[in-house]
Amino acid sequence: MSAASDDFYAELRRRNYTTPTSYLDLVKTYKEMLGHQRGIVPQKIQRYQGGLKRLQETNEMVDDLKATLIKLRPEIDKKEAETQVMVVDLEKQQKVAAEHEKVTSAEEAESQKLFA
Numbered sequence: 001m002s003a004a005s006d007d008f009y010a011e012l013r014r015r016n017y018t019t020p021t022s023y024l025d026l027v028k029t030y031k032e033m034l035g036h037q038r039g040i041v042p043q044k045i046q047r048y049q050g051g052l053k054r055l056q057e058t059n060e061m062v063d064d065l066k067a068t069l070i071k072l073r074p075e076i077d078k079k080e081a082e083t084q085v086m087v088v089d090l091e092k093q094q095k096v097a098a099e100h101e102k103v104t105s106a107e108e109a110e111s112q113k114l115f116a
Helices: 002-012 020-115
Strands: none
Touching: none
């Protein structure tokens, strides 16, 4: 503390004194700040506890969803396999349809020649 007072004197050529009034003001300000902080801290604790509760609820929901996914995984795999089979079948049907379209267009061209 005396180093700060010495620096203050060196810079401004003024002495630093602690009077009884200034000390009482310091104590009064300290008490006010302490009371203010005592009001803020419980609110922050309550907010943090609320956040922790939400995180716990979210973790429980995620665990439930994971369990559901594990239960449904065989069914999902089955549906995926069925879809793959269906895609292969559709590709075959498209090839057959393309061949029929070629034949039909050729027949249409011949019929156009005959009627024209």
